[in-house]
Amino acid sequence: MATTFDVARVRGSYPALADGHAYLDGAAGTQVPGSVIDAIAAAYRAGIGNIGGAFAASERSDAIVAEARRAVADLTGGAASGVVFGPSMTALTYRMSAALARGWAPGDEIVVSRLDHDANIRPWIQAAARAGAVVRWAEADLATGELPAAQYAELVGDRTRLVAVTAASNVLGTRPDVAAIAAVAHAAGALCYVDGVHATPHIPVDVSALGAD
Ligand SMILES: Cc1ncc(COP(=O)(O)O)c(C=O)c1O
Structure with a gap:
């Protein structure tokens, strides 16, 4: 079954594409949608800390990492416990x-x-x-x-x-x-x-x- 895709809506969710540029090698500098920018800003506004600590900012960080692992497992298959994040x-x-x-x-x-x-x-x-x-x-x-x-x-x-x-x-x-x-x-x-x-x-x-x- 062919998938239809509202290109204008998807493009519109990426603030960095508002200037009309197309980034043909996404892997070489991935742009992110507004929802990601907002989530990152919200995490810093709420306060985050080292993971594994017994204080609220640390617990927020643990929850963010756990949720991100679940999201990656949802995207790629496999188990959330097998997801590792790194610089590149x-x-x-x-x-x-x-x-x-x-x-x-x-x-x-x-x-x-x-x-x-x-x-x-x-x-x-x-x-x-x-x-x-x-x-x-x-x-x-x-x-x-x-x-x-x-x-x-x-x-x-x-x-x-x-x-x-x-x-x-x-x-x-x-x-x-x-x-x-x-x-x-x-x-x-x-x-x-x-x-x-x-x-x-x-x-x-x-x-x-x-x-x-
Ligand atoms: C297919 C492929 N693999 C690996 C990489 C390297 O990725 P990173 O910049 O995260 O090290 C790239 C970067 O363009 C790529 O296109």
Whole structure:
């Protein structure tokens, strides 16, 4: 079923778009609607504090974080308890790669892709270098901009610990078959780390359906 969308109403809810500009790379500087601006202002007006404290401002902060986790889980699927906030996707991926690579041994392998944003490549390559792990590359089809999933059968093996892949290219908009790629990774006992930065604002996302770890 086609979804109809009142573009003028949605645009109108973003004060920053009032000057007529269109921001074609949303991930590179996301504008927010008035409801978000109001919620942030209301939190500061009410007073917020360090989380986990026994005072009212702290309890307000705890409630905001819990509600935000529920909202993200509603947007992306998965459990609210699995939602982690951080300064940026790049910073979170550096932390995740540093944590996971502690379990990698020399000769283990990871798979990254040429379609991915640097944020889902460099943290993994640097972590692999520190661990002595081998980096294998999935190639994009330059004629179509697609990332053929079939190649993962060759790229993934017994030593594969992690497959990092994007749910959508921020350059081309093409969408790899993440579910198929994740299935290959899981069959080998590897994790699948999916970059949803570009996909999530454009399509309904369900991390379980994608097979994203
Ligand atoms: C697909 C994709 N992944 C990751 C990033 C990096 O996101 P961040 O700026 O939050 O580190 C971007 C930024 O444009 C992106 O487009």
